[in-house]
């Protein structure tokens with residue numbers, strides 16, 4: 266099937282879908298993005314993703330490319346044109362194209378670039394991974410001081426993921442100078458303490474406020490499971506009863522080893538599995 270990409274007003278075959286060589290997203294990573302899960306031909310947590318997109322744009326004084334209604338229409342159309350039932354919708358907004366200049370062009374002088382991609386992802390593959398759990402590798406967090414903004418400045422995440430992959434791990438967990446886990450390279454990090462308390466780092470400028478994180482915290486609290494939003498160290502994580510990551514691409518994915526050390530009994534934790542099975546019941550599921 267010929268895949269179709271939305272770029273600045275048109276739906277084009279991949280080969281023709283291009284952005285300008287002087288696009289600020291390409292030259293300066295002056296660009297934000299979102300990844301939304303598509304499940305059974307429906308969008309998962311679209312509202313929360315659009316709220317976060319608006320926040321990222323605001324933090325960078327970037328005008329939105331179009332209204333949320335129009336954006337949802339473009340996302341839906343791209344998903345349908347690519348016949349995606351289960352997968353991901355990726356959208357990226359850049360400040361636009363213009364002669365290379367570090368300072369921002371005046372508002373209204375450039376038009377934002379908008380790209381929307383839809384890709385299938387096998388639910389069976391992810392479910393199989395969740396049966397065994399994944400390994401993670403810890404790495405120093407060398408990212409900038411505004412990791413709460415979902416920008417495409419992802420080179421530190423690429424370096425960390427690549428190092429993790431070379432070590433046989435699926436995700437990297439970043440550590441700050443004090444030895445605390447901040448988050449995953451493309452996910453939020455969670456542990457379940459020996460006392461059965463769910464812990465994930467508090468929101469601030471050092472981590473991305475994950476949509477899956479927010480929905481899962483609601484889900485856990487509705488189930489009567491206590492959630493503590495606080496820092497936790499690598500040492501505490503190694504001693505945890507359970508560990509997992511959350512992201513739109515994996516929902517809840519058990520972590521069964523950290524830096525080669527087994528977590529709990531080495532199998533996905535019971536609470537982790539329960540939350541994974543409940544997640545989509547708590548999420549907002551909307552028709553295309």
Ligand code: PDD
Nearest residue numbers: 300450451452453473475476477512513
């Ligand atoms: N990544 N932290 C970071 C650094 C991320 O890149 C992501 C998501 C998350 C989880 O956010 P959410 O639950 O909203 O997906 C946390 C996406 C999936 C990606 O870059 O592919």
